[in-house]
Amino acid sequence: MPAPRRSRSTQPAARPAPPLIPLGTVMREFESWRATQTGKPSRGILKDYWQKQDARYAQRPDYALWRELHGSDSPPQRRQDVTELSLRALKSPESPIFWAALTLLPEVLDLSALSSTKKDTLRQTLRQRLERDRLVPISRSPLASRLVLFLARSLLAREKTSFWQELQTLLQTATPGWKPGRKVDLNFWNQELPWPATQAHMARRLATVIHRQILDQLPSSKTIDAAELAPWHFTAWTLHRDARPASSPARGMELETLLAAASTARLGGDADQAARLTALVLHLLPPQAPESFLQRCRVAAWHLSEVGLCGHPALQVPFEDLPFPGDPPASEMGQAAAHQYLDAADPAHHHLTQEVQTDPLWDVLRRAGIVLHHPLAALSWVARKAQAYGLKKQHELLQAAATLAARHHRLLTLGRLLPYLPPSAETLLEYAQKLRQNQRRMPFLRDEELGQDCLRSLRHAWAKLEPEALQDPEHLFFLHETLHDRTVTTLRALPADLRLLALRHLHSRNQPSSLVQTLVADPRQMQQLEHQRQVELWSVATELRERAEWATTVWLSIVLRGEPNQGRYSLIIQGPSGRVIHHDRLRAQPSGELDLSPLISTVLQSLAQVSPEATQVLAAVDPALAHQPWAALLKAAGRDIAITLIPGWEWAFRVSRETASPATAPAEWRWPAAWPPTSPLDTLPALSNTVFLLPSADHCDADTRWAAAPKTDEGQDSPPMRSLQLGQYEQIFSGMPVTQGFLKQDLIRLSLAHNTLSFLSPAKVLNEAERKLFIQAPLIQATEFLRHGLPLTPPAMPK
Numbered sequence: 001m002p003a004p005r006r007s008r009s010t011q012p013a014a015r016p017a018p019p020l021i022p023l024g025t026v027m028r029e030f031e032s033w034r035a036t037q038t039g040k041p042s043r044g045i046l047k048d049y050w051q052k053q054d055a056r057y058a059q060r061p062d063y064a065l066w067r068e069l070h071g072s073d074s075p076p077q078r079r080q081d082v083t084e085l086s087l088r089a090l091k092s093p094e095s096p097i098f099w100a101a102l103t104l105l106p107e108v109l110d111l112s113a114l115s116s117t118k119k120d121t122l123r124q125t126l127r128q129r130l131e132r133d134r135l136v137p138i139s140r141s142p143l144a145s146r147l148v149l150f151l152a153r154s155l156l157a158r159e160k161t162s163f164w165q166e167l168q169t170l171l172q173t174a175t176p177g178w179k180p181g182r183k184v185d186l187n188f189w190n191q192e193l194p195w196p197a198t199q200a201h202m203a204r205r206l207a208t209v210i211h212r213q214i215l216d217q218l219p220s221s222k223t224i225d226a227a228e229l230a231p232w233h234f235t236a237w238t239l240h241r242d243a244r245p246a247s248s249p250a251r252g253m254e255l256e257t258l259l260a261a262a263s264t265a266r267l268g269g270d271a272d273q274a275a276r277l278t279a280l281v282l283h284l285l286p287p288q289a290p291e292s293f294l295q296r297c298r299v300a301a302w303h304l305s306e307v308g309l310c311g312h313p314a315l316q317v318p319f320e321d322l323p324f325p326g327d328p329p330a331s332e333m334g335q336a337a338a339h340q341y342l343d344a345a346d347p348a349h350h351h352l353t354q355e356v357q358t359d360p361l362w363d364v365l366r367r368a369g370i371v372l373h374h375p376l377a378a379l380s381w382v383a384r385k386a387q388a389y390g391l392k393k394q395h396e397l398l399q400a401a402a403t404l405a406a407r408h409h410r411l412l413t414l415g416r417l418l419p420y421l422p423p424s425a426e427t428l429l430e431y432a433q434k435l436r437q438n439q440r441r442m443p444f445l446r447d448e449e450l451g452q453d454c455l456r457s458l459r460h461a462w463a464k465l466e467p468e469a470l471q472d473p474e475h476l477f478f479l480h481e482t483l484h485d486r487t488v489t490t491l492r493a494l495p496a497d498l499r500l501l502a503l504r505h506l507h508s509r510n511q512p513s514s515l516v517q518t519l520v521a522d523p524r525q526m527q528q529l530e531h532q533r534q535v536e537l538w539s540v541a542t543e544l545r546e547r548a549e550w551a552t553t554v555w556l557s558i559v560l561r562g563e564p565n566q567g568r569y570s571l572i573i574q575g576p577s578g579r580v581i582h583h584d585r586l587r588a589q590p591s592g593e594l595d596l597s598p599l600i601s602t603v604l605q606s607l608a609q610v611s612p613e614a615t616q617v618l619a620a621v622d623p624a625l626a627h628q629p630w631a632a633l634l635k636a637a638g639r640d641i642a643i644t645l646i647p648g649w650e651w652a653f654r655v656s657r658e659t660a661s662p663a664t665a666p667a668e669w670r671w672p673a674a675w676p677p678t679s680p681l682d683t684l685p686a687l688s689n690t691v692f693l694l695p696s697a698d699h700c701d702a703d704t705r706w707a708a709a710p711k712t713d714e715g716q717d718s719p720p721m722r723s724l725q726l727g728q729y730e731q732i733f734s735g736m737p738v739t740q741g742f743l744k745q746d747l748i749r750l751s752l753a754h755n756t757l758s759f760l761s762p763a764k765v766l767n768e769a770e771r772k773l774f775i776q777a778p779l780i781q782a783t784e785f786l787r788h789g790l791p792l793t794p795p796a797m798p799k
C-alpha cells in the first residue's frame with residue numbers, strides 16, 4: 001500500500017511591486033488640487049499638502065530633487081544636497097526616476113551656488129550613463145523624450161555639426177517643413193506622458209541651449225557660418241517670446257537673446273535684420289533694467305541711429321555731442337567714450353577687433369593718425385570732421401573711411417562723407433539706393449531727424465555733380481522721389497491697420513506701444529514693403545496717358561541740390577503727351593530770398609509743351625520751396641491753374657489707385673476743444689467722409705484736440721477727437737493755417753499718411769470777415785487756400 005503523500009506547505013507567490021508613477025504625474029496631482037482651491041492657498045494649507053506628499057514620495061531621489069528645486073512656497077522640512085540627489089537619480093535603475101533626473105539636470109547645473117567640481121561630477125556621471133545604456137526615446141513619449149535626451153547631451157561637449165543636425169531633425173519630426181528662423185511648436189510636450197517641467201519651462205531651456213551654443217561658435221565663425229546661425233538665434237528668441245505669459249513684460253534673458261540675435265544677423269551680413277531686432281530690443285526695455293544691460297543698450301542705440309532708426313526715448317543719441325573716441329582707454333575721457341561705444345559682450349566686437357588688425361583699409365586710417373580704440377566711432381568722427389581742411393584733402397583716408405562705413409552699414413557716417421568724395425553719379429545712386437532699401441526693409445520706428453540728415457548729405461553730394469552726369473530719366477526720378485517726403489509715402493503704402501499703429505506710436509505714452517507689441521508678436525510685419533514693386537517714371541507716364549481723369553493733369557517735381565540758398569534745382573514735368581527735364585540755378589535777390597521768376601517761366605513753358613490744356617498740377621515740391629504761393633505766382637505770370645501739393649509722385653500714384661471708401665458718415669464741424677464757437681453753425685454741404693475745421697483759433701497742429709457739435713436732443717457732446725483721428729476722413733477743410741514740420745507735429749502730413757485724400761488750409765490767418773464766410777460757405781475761398789493731396793472731387797471743388 002503506498003504511503004500517503006505528504007502535503008507540502010507552499011507560500012503564495014510574491015506580488016510584483018506597483019510600477020512607479022512618473023514624477024510629472026505628481027506635478028499634475030498638485031495642479032489638480034490647486035485648481036480646487038478658492039483663491040491662493042495659505043502657507044499652512046500648502047504645508048499640510050506637501051507633508052502628505054513627502055510622506056508618500058520622499059524616498060524617491062527624483063521627487064526629493066524636484067522639491068529642492070521648486071519648493072520655495074513650502075520647502076521640505078529636511079533639506080538635502082542637490083548634487084547627491086542628482087547622482088542617485090542618474091544612477092537609479094528605475095526608468096521614471098532616471099528620465100526625471102535627465103529633465104531636471106540642466107536646471108541643477110545652472111545653479112550658481114553649485115561648485116564647478118560638483119558640476120563636473122554630474123557631467124561625468126551623465127556621460128557614463130549615456131555611453132553605457134545607449135538610451136533611446138520612450139515609445140509612449142517619443143518626441144518629448146527625444147527633446148529631454150537632446151538637452152541632456154547638450155550639457156556635454158559635442159561636435160557642433162551633429163548638434164544642429166539632431167535639433168533640426170527633432171523639430172522637423174514635430175513639425176514637417178519646419179526651417180530655422182521659424183517659431184517652434186512644442187505642443188507635443190503636453191500631449192504625451194507627463195513630465196516634471198512645463199512646456200514654457202522647456203521652451204526657455206531649449207532657447208538657452210541654442211543661444212549658448214551660438215555664442216560658443218561665433219568667435220571662431222566666418223561670415224557664412226554666422227549667416228547660417230542667425231536664423232537659429234532668431235528661433236531661440238521666439239521660444240522665449242512664446243513662453244512668456246500674455247501681456248507680461250519681456251524677461252531679461254529674452255532681451256539678451258534678441259540683442260544677441262541682432263548681433264549674429266549683423267555678423268552674417270544682414271544689417272537690416274540686425275537693425276530691426278535691435279529696435280525691438282530697445283523698445284521692449286523695462287524701466288528697471290540692470291545697469292550692465294543698459295550699457296549694452298546704449299551702444300546698440302548708437303548703432304541703430306546710424307541706420308535712421310530710433311530706440312527707447314531714454315536712449316536718444318546726441319550725435320553732435322558724442323565723446324572723442326581716440327582718448328586713452330584708461331583716462332577719464334577714454335572711459336566715457338567706452339561707456340558710449342564699447343560692448344565687450346557683443347559677439348561682433350571680437351570679429352571687428354580681428355578685422356582692424358588685418359584689413360588694409362583700417363591700416364590707411366591708422367597711418368593717417370586715426371586712433372582705433374573704437375573703430376566704428378573713429379569712422380563717425382572722421383565723417384564729422386570731414387569738412388576740416390586737414391581732412392578734406394586726404395582723399396585716400398576719406399575713401400577708405402567711406403568704404404568701411406558702407407561695409408558696416410553706417411548710413412549716417414557714409415552720408416556725411418559722401419560730399420567730400422570725388423563726384424560720381426554711381427556713388428550718388430548707390431547711396432540713394434541704400435537709403436531707399438533701408439526704409440523699405442524697416443518702415444517702422446524711424447527717426448525722421450536722422451533721416452533728414454542723410455538726405456542733406458545726398459543733396460550736397462548731388463550738387464557736386466554736373467547736370468549732365470545723370471542722363472537716365474529713371475535715375476533722376478529715383479533721386480527726386482528719395483528727396484521728397486518718403487516718410488509719408490512709405491507709411492501710406494502699409495496696410496491700414498499697421499499704418500494706424502505706426503502713426504499712433506508717434507504719440508504713444510505706453511512702453512512698449514501697440515505697434516511694438518504687434519511687431520514682436522509677428523516680426524514678419526516689418527517686411528511688409530520688402531517685396532513691393534517700386535514705382536518708376538514710366539509707370540507714371542503710362543498712367544497719365546491711359547486714364548481719362550488725368551487728361552488735363554500735369555505732374556511736377558522740383559528738388560533742390562545742395563544748400564537751399566544756393567538755388568540749384570532739378571525739375572521734372574510729366575504730362576499725358578510728354579516730359580520735360582530741366583536743371584538750373586536761381587539767383588538770390590537783395591533781400592536774400594531766391595528769385596523764382598526764371599523757375600516760374602520754365603514751368604509755364606514746360607506746361608505749354610506737355611499739356612497746353614492742363615487745368616491742374618500735382619506738385620511734389622522741395623520742403624524749402626513748399627511755402628511759396630505757387631498758384632498765385634503762376635497766375636501772376638499769366639496761367640491760372642490749380643496747384644495741389646503732394647508728398648511725392650509715388651504717393652499720388654498709389655493713392656489714386658486705392659479703392660474708394662464707401663460713403664458713410666455725413667460731413668461735420670470740428671473745432672479746437674479749447675476754442676468753442678461763439679455763434680450758431682450753418683448747415684454743411686452734402687458731402688460724406690468730410691470734416692470742416694472751424695477757424696476759432698489762429699493755428700492748429702497735431703497736438704490740437706477737436707470737439708464736435710452735440711449729436712443728441714439732450715445736447716450731449718460727442719467725445720473730443722485727437723488730431724490723428726482726423727486722418728480717417730477722406731477730405732479735410734481747415735479754416736486755420738496748419739503748423740508744418742516733422743511728422744509728429746504736422747497735421748497735414750499725418751492725415752495724408754493715414755487715409756486722407758485731400759487737405760485744404762489757408763495760407764495765412766483768416767480775418768473776421770473771412771472766418772464768417774468760411775463758416776457760411778466753406779467751399780468758397782475768400783482767400784488763397786493751400787491744397788494738399790489729390791484733386792478734390794467735383795462736388796467739393798472750391799470755386
